[in-house]
Amino acid sequence: MQDAQDGPSRTDVDAIVVGAGFSGLDAVHVLRERGYTVQGIEAAGGVGGTWYWNRYPGARTDSKAFIYCLSFSKELREEWDWSELYPTQPEVLAYLEHVADRFDLKRYFAFDTTVTAATWDDDTSLWTVDTSTGRRFRARYLISGVGCLSAVNRPQFDGIERFQGRVEHTARWPQEGVDVSGQRVALIGAGSSGVQLLPELAKTAGSVTLFQRTPNYVAPYTSTRFSDEDREAYRRDHEAIQAHIRQNPGTMYFSPAGPSAKLADPAERETVFEQAYAQGGLAMLLGTYEDLLVDPESNDLASEFLRSKIKETVHDRETAEILTPRTYPFGVKRPPCGVGYLDAFNEPTVSVVDVRSTPIEGFTERGLVVDGSEYEFDVIILATGFDASVGALLRLNVTGRNGRRLADVWAHGPESYLGLGIPDFPNLFTIIGPLSAFGNLPTVVEHNVDFVADLLDKARAAGTPVVEADVAATDAWVQESRTIAAQTLLTSAKAANSWIMGANLEGRELAVLWYPAGANTYFDRCDEERERGFPGFSLAPAVPTTAMAV
Ligand code: N01
Numbered sequence: 419m420q421d422a423q424d425g426p427s428r429t430d431v432d433a434i435v436v437g438a439g440f441s442g443l444d445a446v447h448v449l450r451e452r453g454y455t456v457q458g459i460e461a462a463g464g465v466g467g468t469w470y471w472n473r474y475p476g477a478r479t480d481s482k483a484f485i486y487c488l489s490f491s492k493e494l495r496e497e498w499d500w501s502e503l504y505p506t507q508p509e510v511l512a513y514l515e516h517v518a519d520r521f522d523l524k525r526y527f528a529f530d531t532t533v534t535a536a537t538w539d540d541d542t543s544l545w546t547v548d549t550s551t552g553r554r555f556r557a558r559y560l561i562s563g564v565g566c567l568s569a570v571n572r573p574q575f576d577g578i579e580r581f582q583g584r585v586e587h588t589a590r591w592p593q594e595g596v597d598v599s600g601q602r603v604a605l606i607g608a609g610s611s612g613v614q615l616l617p618e619l620a621k622t623a624g625s626v627t628l629f630q631r632t633p634n635y636v637a638p639y640t641s642t643r644f645s646d647e648d649r650e651a652y653r654r655d656h657e658a659i660q661a662h663i664r665q666n667p668g669t670m671y672f673s674p675a676g677p678s679a680k681l682a683d684p685a686e687r688e689t690v691f692e693q694a695y696a697q698g699g700l701a702m703l704l705g706t707y708e709d710l711l712v713d714p715e716s717n718d719l720a721s722e723f724l725r726s727k728i729k730e731t732v733h734d735r736e737t738a739e740i741l742t743p744r745t746y747p748f749g750v751k752r753p754p755c756g757v758g759y760l761d762a763f764n765e766p767t768v769s770v771v772d773v774r775s776t777p778i779e780g781f782t783e784r785g786l787v788v789d790g791s792e793y794e795f796d797v798i799i800l801a802t803g804f805d806a807s808v809g810a811l812l813r814l815n816v817t818g819r820n821g822r823r824l825a826d827v828w829a830h831g832p833e834s835y836l837g838l839g840i841p842d843f844p845n846l847f848t849i850i851g852p853l854s855a856f857g858n859l860p861t862v863v864e865h866n867v868d869f870v871a872d873l874l875d876k877a878r879a880a881g882t883p884v885v886e887a888d889v890a891a892t893d894a895w896v897q898e899s900r901t902i903a904a905q906t907l908l909t910s911a912k913a914a915n916s917w918i919m920g921a922n923l924e925g926r927e928l929a930v931l932w933y934p935a936g937a938n939t940y941f942d943r944c945d946e947e948r949e950r951g952f953p954g955f956s957l958a959p960a961v962p963t964t965a966m967a968v
Contacts, residue, residue, distance in 0.1 A: 431455040433559040433874075434547050436536075436814065438527050439467015441563030441849040441863045443514065444488060447521050448871050449561075457555055458527035459547065465518045465527070467565050469511040473591040474611065474801075475618035477507035478641070480699050480755045481858045482671050484652040485663055486510070488517060488860055495653055504641040504699060504755075528553065535815040536560055538844060543884050543960035545845065558883055558960070559874065562811060562848045566859075566931075569809030571802050571923065576780030583785075587800045588615060598623040598797055604786065606778070607801030608634055609917075613754035615801060617762040626762075627793060628770045629778060629786075632751070632915045633743040635724040639757045640698035667936025669857030672705035679707035679716035691723045703749050711749050712906050721748040731760040738763075740772045746914035747907045806917040807852045807931040808832050818843035828852075831920075831929030833896045835954050836944055838866060839887030847873075853899055853930070855937035856918075862937060869944050873952055882957035891954030895933075903934040 431454075435445045438460035449456050462470045479486045483500035497520075498513060505513075518524050532550040539546060545560040570589045578585065586596055588611040603623045605612055608630040619626045652659065663669045675690040676682050682690070687707075694701040702720065709716045725742050732738035741763065743751075762768045776789040785794040805812075808828060816824040819842045827833065827842065834840050837854025838847050847870045848854075855862050877883045903909075903919075911919035912928060920929045933940045947954055 431457045431555070431557050433457075433561055434459060434545065434555050434557040435526075435561045435563055436460075436533055436547075437467055437563035437565060437568075438462070438465040438518070438523075438529075439469070439514070439563060439565050439568075440488070440860050441565060441867070442467065442527075443517055443521075443523055443563075444490075444863055444867045445561050445563050445849060445870075446523050446526050448490075448867050449874075450526070452871055452875060454559075454874070456526050457557065458523075459531050459533055459549060459555070460527050460529050461532040461550075463530050464515070465524065466511045466514045467563075468568060469507055469514060471568070471589050471591070472611070473507055473511075473593065473595075474588040474615050475595075476614035476616075476757065477588075477611070478504050478614065478639075479510060480504060480610075480639070481860075482699075483644070484659065485669075485671055485858050486860055487513065489656070489660055489864060491521075494520060495656060499649055500644055502641050502643050504639055533814045535817070536846075537817045538819060538846070540819055541961060543844075559845045559847065561870065562814070562846070562851065563863075564810035564814065566807045566810075566850050566856075567804045567917075569805040569813055571804050571809075572800060573802055573924075575778060575786070578781045580783050581781045581785070581798060582783045583795055584797045585800065586797070587802070588612070589804065596797065596799075600624045601796040602794065603627070604629060604793065604795040604798040605801060606798065607803065608632070608754075609801065609803050610752065610754035611803065612801035613756040613759045615799065616768070617756065617758040619799075620762045620765055620768050623767065625767045625769075627795070628768075629773045629788070630740065630770050631774050631777070632746075633741050634751060635702075635721065635743055635748045635753050636728075636756050636759050637695065637700070637702050637724070637753055638698045638759075639755045640696065641757070663858060663861055664941060665938050666704070667857070667938050668700070668704045669855070669861040669937045670700060670704045672701055674705060674708045676707055678709045678713065679719045680709075680713060682707065687719065688723075691720065695723075695727060699755050700753065703753055711908070714747065714907065717747040717749070717907055724748055728760060732763045734763070737770055740770050743914075746910045746916075750907050750910045750918070751914040751916040752918060803917055803922055805923060806920065808920070808929070811848060811851065816843065816846065818846070830927055832931065833892055835887035835892040835895050836869075836940075836947065837933060838870060839885070839892075839955060841887050841889045841892050844884050844886040853895060853933050855940035856932040857937040862940075865941055865944065869948060872948055873955060876952060877957050880957055881959065883960050884958040886956050886958075888954050888956055895954075896930075898935075899930045899933050903930045906934055908934060 433456050435442050435458045446456050446458050483505045535548040537546050544556050547555045599622045603626045606629045690706050694706045728742050729738050779787040812825050822842050832852030834853045837851045849866045877885050911921045915922050920926045
């Protein structure tokens with residue numbers, strides 16, 4: 419086979435990688451380094467993945483900068499200077515642009531190209547990938563780097579097309595921005611995106627009205643600027659930091675204060691909670707007590723502390739009450755972090771409408787209707803989130819062995835071995851796919867990509883390039899994930915409408931989307947699988963073709 423990268427037609431390659439975010443960039447880089455020919459496909463006009471699309475004001479990470487990056491290259495670490503603890507969207511996008519340029523990755527991608535179908539052919543042992551541009555690609559391996567929060571959720575509001583003003587979604591924010599100066603703005607959604615955007619809108623808009631269905635336990639952000647000394651310290655301590663996050667269930671740089679909130683001394687516990695709240699970000703969830711997501715009594719203590727902060731911060735009693743979560747435990751819905759979110763409700767131009775018991779009835783020419791009343795706006799912003807984890811994969815229209823469609827196989831929830839391989843879908847690998855680990859995602863991405871590359875190397879060395887997750891190993895992984903989830907507070911996901919279990923989408927069955935025993939345990943399990951020679955995957959020879967090199 420020709421070296422697909424050198425010729426004008428990059429149709430037949432070893433691997434197709436879908437997506438140019440953290441996962442896709444890392445996968446293309448690692449596979450190239452190991453001698454595979456690769457074709458990347460990306461729907462956007464450039465690299466960045468989630469950071470390409472989510473350009474709304476206020477967007478930033480809630481992972482610390484010195485771990486929210488790729489760790490494989492010392493040079494990359496030396497030459498990139500993060501400016502603050504929780505970097506903003508433009509800075510993360512600039513970082514990913516830099517990664518792509520630094521390792522010359524853009525040349526392997528077809529941009530502005532959306533995958534419309536991916537089909538396995540048993541007669542050739544190849545994947546065929548069709549795209550929106552009409553180009554068709556063939557490869558031995560199909561690696562999904564589509565991300566877990568990329569399929570946009572746009573609720574079907576009645577009459578939305580009638581509205582004469584502007585409608586935008588946070589996850590498809592226009593590159594040129596949206597000028598809301600003096601405008602009457604409606605914001606639908608109070609998840610991480612809405613919580614980050616609202617205070618930014620409030621700076622210039624004439625008014626901001628939040629339409630909130632489920633209130634959130636919102637932690638503040640304290641994003642300090644980095645000094646040169648800070649940066650030097652992070653570089654010097656890189657190995658220790660990586661070892662630390664590898665042992666943390668959320669792959670984050672926090673050290674819990676103790677095993678149990680309910681068993682801690684009350685005065686000490688109060689101090690721990692206060693310190694975590696002041697520290698901001700995810701410290702309240704990951705830097706206090708280890709049992710918050712498994713013990714209801716411990717969780718109650720944290721939930722009540724956060725409720726008291728809302729009451730303390732928001733002056734108007736009725737507004738504070740609407741913003742206070744009371745029907746589900748803290749952490750079951752991924753907690754948003756907000757710079758000045760709660761304080762914004764003390765501004766006379768900012769208000770909230772509770773749409774839990776009286777949902778939005780529909781849009782009109784001038785605005786939207788709730789409980790029979792019309793609210794008029796110039797701009798309506800949807801911060802309504804994503805079809806998480808499975809959505810972006812299903813939108814690839816994947817068909818495996820014997821014409822089996824992934825959408826049918828996963829009709830009652832995703833089934834996958836280690837979140838990476840699916841029986842009947844040979845040579846498809848899903849980076850941070852359903853039932854892999856959730857946490858600081860670049861860390862999980864790198865671990866997943868290295869695992870898959872090692873597996874492909876083994877298959878290549880053995881001359882058995884058709885790799886498929888075993889049914890028994892997959893069943894056991896799915897069962898284990900469901901059993902562990904049932905022992906946690908995730909069982910309250912429905913009450914929280916939490917995307918963590920797909921409960922945010924109407925008509926969707928509740929599903930375990932992540933391996934719930936923590937990323938540290940997940941990494942151990944993957945490492946064990948690798949050390950034992952990948953017993954959970956079968957390897958077989960390919961149907962001989964003259965076109966492929968592997
Ligand atoms: O989405 P969400 P998101 N009528 O699903 C509401 C990551 N992220 O984009 O809760 C009225 O959390 C919905 O209401 P309800 C992060 O992992 C990270 O905000 O379903 N409201 C909810 O309030 C995050 O968790 C950052 O009742 C409707 C909101 O829309 C994940 O992405 C920043 C509705 C959606 O909240 C998703 O966050 C941004 C309807 N019909 C995102 N339909 C960082 O900070 C939906 N809603 C790193």
